[in-house]
Amino acid sequence: MPNQLIIPTAEPFYFPGNRTGVLLVHGFTGTPKEMRWMGEYLAGEGFSVACPRLAGHATRLSDLARTRWTDWLASVEDGLYMLSGSTDRVFIAGLSMGGALALLAAARYPLAGVITMSAPYALQDDWRLNYLSLIQWLQPEVGKGPADWHNPEAAKDHVAYPVYPTAGVAQLAQLLKTMRACLPEVRIPALLFHSHADQGVAPENMERIYAHLGSADKHKHWLENSGHVMTREPERELVFQMATQFIRRVSNQF
16 A cells, blocks of 8 residues: 555656666655656656656655655665666766765765756855754754746646755755865766756856866756756757757767
């Protein structure tokens, strides 16, 4: 019987396909639903596609408040092991924090290529970040900023926690610190996307990630008519097409 705690429509998914696997990773407080359209597109192109539910997500906010960034990485590892059992090569593609997890995985595991979308290099400067271990007890939740959707229809049925757990923000900061240290170790082909209209993660984050990547084969692409969750925005088809082209090009090198 399915776990009734998972928010409806936010379940993890797996689409079996050919010997090229693609692991999709959703963002902080998000769910696999934000990656579903990308997963369906890539599956339609013949790839084997999986999107795990990151620990603490798509259930209750209190679950996320209890998890650590290493739990999120373990969820990614589970997906990688599942795909590697039925494929010859695995690519990883992540949105927002999922992009940070994808880069960290790219530095640690034998992957074929990495794709990031709206990924952060660091959290926005805020003096409170230095005191999160204390603040989390005084203010357990942090409000989200204004939404930046360019696709109102997608916004209506988007599934995510309405606020950030302060303890989770502290873990996100630790994750990004670890990711930054690993960027020079990422030497596989990389494709980065970011929107100039992203109000969730400032556009300069992509430039900073790109500058520190150890990959010789690395490319970045800017979007103009998308908010932070670009996988559900008007330019998503372009992102999906370019991701497919990237995966096919790199796969031909094997």
